[in-house]
Amino acid sequence: MADDSPVQMRIYTLTKRQYLLVFSVFFAAFAVALIIGATGPTVLQETSETFEMRTNSSKVPYQIASPSLSKLDQQLWLLARFKRKENDLGVSLTFDFNVTLLISGGVGDDGKSIDSNHERVLKCERSDCEDLVLFHSSYIDYEVYAAAVGFQKAESLARGVHSVAFVWKYYDTTFTHFELWFRFAFLMMSFGATCAFAIALRRFKFKNWTIEQKWMSLLLFLLCLYNGPLEPLKFLISSWVPGMLDGIFQATFLSGLLMFWLCTLHGIRESKRGIFTFYMIKIILMFFIWLSAVTLSSWQQYNELEDPGFNTSLDTKNFIGFRIFFYIVVGIYALYLLYLIIRATVELRNMPYYSIRLKFLLFLMSIVLAVSVAVMVVRFGNAILEPSYLTSPKTEYQNFAEFLAFYSLLNFSMFTMAFVYSPSRLASFDLSKDASRSLMTKADDTGRLFSSQAISESEEES
Structure with a gap:
């Protein structure tokens, strides 16, 4: 493998049976979380x-x-x-x-x-x-x-x-106990996944990492923040700071995940990724989404510190205007994402190594979006259209299954991507040999052979 060749990912060496096993484990873990949630404590x-x-x-x-x-x-x-x-x-x-x-x-x-x-x-x-x-x-x-x-x-x-x-x-106090323990468990698992992924990539130069591996390194770190390392401080000190930081951490992770989808769908078919030509429009779009999410989550908390009777329905003009801006930005993101999906599907459907990455990403992304929308509809319903929905109990978790469904979905999907995007054993073996030697290996269970040069050309980084 040449010095500028990208790191070969596990996604290329998994057979169809192994893919089936990976997704079976994902769905089984998610189902167990839902069952635990359904038998969990009362929320309110x-x-x-x-x-x-x-x-x-x-x-x-x-x-x-x-x-x-x-x-x-x-x-x-x-x-x-x-x-x-x-x-x-x-x-x-x-x-x-x-x-x-x-x-x-x-x-x-x-x-x-x-x-x-x-x-x-x-x-x-x-x-x-x-x-x-x-x-x-x-x-x-x-x-x-x-x-x-x-x-x-x-x-x-x-x-x-x-x-x-x-x-x-x-x-309910019982719900708080369960929430703390499960968020702590997800925090430990995400920390372990972050360390394992970093150890797997430690022998490779950063410039040789694929776009998925670079983003997964960042997303796993943000996932640790999303799982609430500061959550216990909310109950130990009388301050709004831990709660505010927790909201910022969650908005940052979700924005990072949305950014990952844009960059990966575009980057699979684009080898030149300049900061202005490739990233700038995505950064601006995601900054507005992140800023809107943080503002909407902190607006009520900021005002109720001085006035406990404050409600967003009392500031309807500004609140509705900002919420409409948020919906417009999210709509632009959805159209841009759809455009990238169509372009990638049309251009890469007949290219075996690109299509493997694209199919996996689209399948897992569809699961995350479908379950997330379902949880939001069940949790918010029509209350999201009300001016006071930020403070309405209707928008809180109504049962423990809603809480575990969202947290387990995001965590288990991140763990699945970390496993699939991690370096394969063949990549580690190839680095220990003469960099100029060619190595042939199987791409899937049909017996298709490809050279490391073909992988290099399909994953060339800018």
Whole structure:
């Protein structure tokens, strides 16, 4: 093998039976994760207290106390759930009013109080009214919270609503324990896969790595960050920093995965990969996606630090505008990805070594996208279209299977790619011999032979 020849990947030496075994292990591990998730603990707990609707609540507010909490309960919501009067059940109504909220946490000198006053809109369709998120905190700082809620300019609301139930919702402690243990297990597995992949490539020069191997080295590192090395700090220190960093790590990994798909689909058929001609448009596109994801995830946390009653529905103009921008950028990415898939399929379908790489990438990418979309539809549903979906409990994990499905899918798919893209034993053997000697080996179980020079030409790096 010449000094500038790319590293031969395991993907070229696997037989059809071995490919079947690799994907069987992948699907079996994913199925086991789903079974464990289906038998996992309850995610959200709630307690409620119901009051008759009254017109003088602004002067005599509703007094509600939360159940006893711990830091392991994670997030806390206070919802207002309205019940309509029976004589108006067939009519859709909208009520505008002001909500005054005084939240007190802790006891004595260790406690603090924060108040807010916001105009809210309640939409009622037939017999049901939407739940209003009055308060949301990403962190549990106190064992008990007390709330005083009043409604101003609510005369029409009092005429159309019979009663209101104030609901406290929070993550179950058992779920938090399971989440910590499984994220720690995925962290250890991803760290082991990263080390194994690095050890397998340590004897090869970086310039000889294929585009898949270079990206996998980065993605495996980002996967370790995605699995939450700072997750325990969220429960050990009273700070928003660990949670914010965890959100940034997750957005960075997902953006890196999207970037990997673009670069690999384009790079398989393009040997000249200049920073401006090849990478620049992809970097700009992914930067906007990453920035949008980080902003959307941190916007609510930033505002609720000062105002626990803040909700993205209160800043509809800016929030909807930014969300539309995010959807447009994602749409451009989808069209660009589809274009690269079509170009690669048309140009490489009759080239055996290129087509092997392309078919494997497209198959695994299709699985990841299909399962991810299914999990998002189940998890978010129509709630993603609501202005307050960032703080709505509807967008949280409703069962442990949703949590494990997404984490296991991304981790197991990364492990599968790391195995297939790792150097083959023939590549290691060839480096230990005379670099100019030609070596013939099998490409698949049909007995097709190819030379190392053919591999070099098919995977030549810029």
